[in-house]
Amino acid sequence: MKVLVTGAAGFIGFHTAKALLERGDQVVGIDLMTDYYDVDLKKARLSVLEEFVGFSFYKTDISKQDDVFSVILEHQDIEYIIHLAAQPGVRYSLENPYAYIETNVMGHLVMLEAALKCPDLQHFVYASSSSVYGENDRLPFNPDDCVIRPVSLYAATKASDELITRTYSHLHKLPATGLRFFTVYGPWGRPDMAAYSFVRDVMNDTPIKVFNHGDMRRDFTYIDDIVDGILSVLALPAAVGEVSKDELTVNNDHVPHRVYNLGNNKTECLKDFIEIIEAATGKKAQQVMEPMQKGDVKETYADITLSRKVFGFEPKVSLKEGMTRFVAWYRDFYNC
Numbered sequence: 001m002k003v004l005v006t007g008a009a010g011f012i013g014f015h016t017a018k019a020l021l022e023r024g025d026q027v028v029g030i031d032l033m034t035d036y037y038d039v040d041l042k043k044a045r046l047s048v049l050e051e052f053v054g055f056s057f058y059k060t061d062i063s064k065q066d067d068v069f070s071v072i073l074e075h076q077d078i079e080y081i082i083h084l085a086a087q088p089g090v091r092y093s094l095e096n097p098y099a100y101i102e103t104n105v106m107g108h109l110v111m112l113e114a115a116l117k118c119p120d121l122q123h124f125v126y127a128s129s130s131s132v133y134g135e136n137d138r139l140p141f142n143p144d145d146c147v148i149r150p151v152s153l154y155a156a157t158k159a160s161d162e163l164i165t166r167t168y169s170h171l172h173k174l175p176a177t178g179l180r181f182f183t184v185y186g187p188w189g190r191p192d193m194a195a196y197s198f199v200r201d202v203m204n205d206t207p208i209k210v211f212n213h214g215d216m217r218r219d220f221t222y223i224d225d226i227v228d229g230i231l232s233v234l235a236l237p238a239a240v241g242e243v244s245k246d247e248l249t250v251n252n253d254h255v256p257h258r259v260y261n262l263g264n265n266k267t268e269c270l271k272d273f274i275e276i277i278e279a280a281t282g283k284k285a286q287q288v289m290e291p292m293q294k295g296d297v298k299e300t301y302a303d304i305t306l307s308r309k310v311f312g313f314e315p316k317v318s319l320k321e322g323m324t325r326f327v328a329w330y331r332d333f334y335n336c
């Protein structure tokens with residue numbers, strides 16, 4: 001089958017595209033190769049994908065409709081879209097808010113319009129985020145919780161994507177699924193995220209900033225578990241047309257749009273996370289205590305009951321094992 005993956009040179013997009021190619025699917029990749037973080041890392045991911053004959057790549061801005069539509073015209077047999085391109089990062093959304101609206105809102109709309117132009121399309125799967133839960137104080141976070149209290153523009157764009165997609169799904173009977181990812185980490189990961197930057201800094205004897213004086217908790221999810229979740233749900237678009245009673249209990253919605261959590265269902269404190277990094281690198285972290293950052297939430301914790309029930313999502317990799325694998329990749333990739 002043919003799958004369009006946006007953000008294919010990004011962390012999650014790269015792993016997803018690679019898994020699809022390894023099982024023999026054709027992948028059309030789109031990415032703008034933005035310089036939000038090291039472009040060489042994106043190029044290195046891309047060179048791995050380019051080894052596969054089934055991979056074609058377009059350096060395209062998803063917010064430019066003509067450019068995206070011309071890719072779609074070339075590939076009228078696309079059956080699935082996995083839309084992962086975004087301007088990520090909670091903190092950077094205070095510095096450059098326009099990038100978030102352009103890519104995450106306008107770009108998302110363009111991708112929905114593109115989906116309508118694919119005659120064989122079976123399913124539109126897109127990245128949402130745990131950040132949509134914002135000031136939600138009911139733990140663990142449940143997809144049924146109301147998500148109208150975001151604390152960053154990034155979160156607001158992701159919550160908007162869910163609303164816009166639900167509308168398209170309603171208007172055009174588009175089977176669509178939003179996945180709320182919880183702090184994804186692993187080999188080829190994102191340098192702006194703690195799992196990567198803490199390892200880099202600890203290995204270079206550079207102090208790390210510990211926000212909210214260490215009083216933070218995160219539900220960390222290993223990349224392979226995320227990819228398993230994406231591929232499982234991809235095969236299960238919500239039914240269009242008559243809705244069974246069973247279907248109605250999922251998201252309580254008669255429209256073929258679903259939202260699920262993809263998390264580890266285990267919330268870890270920052271102190272333990274740093275100790276795991278110290279053990280994996282064999283070095284002591286120099287910690288500088290800092291106050292809470294604007295836009296951040298104190299804790300994330302995924303309720304994955306629904307994801308388990310509907311598509312058998314079962315995270316397998318513990319934080320200790322996952323960080324050991326990450327450090328091994330880091331040493332090998334950077335030859336250190």
Ligand SMILES: NC(=O)c1ccc[n+]([C@@H]2O[C@H](COP(=O)([O-])OP(=O)(O)OC[C@H]3O[C@@H](n4cnc5c(N)ncnc54)[C@H](O)[C@@H]3O)[C@@H](O)[C@H]2O)c1
Nearest residue numbers: 007010011012032033034061062085086127129181183184
């Ligand atoms: N990594 C996480 O922990 C996490 C958590 C929650 C949600 N998400 C979401 O998952 C998705 C993938 O995240 P990731 O961690 O792989 O991030 P990433 O930054 O590694 O990948 C995103 C890719 O999108 C590309 N991109 C940015 N703007 C673009 C544009 N206008 N047109 C085309 N491409 C563009 C970037 O060049 C990048 O390669 C994103 O939607 C992100 O918001 C990630």
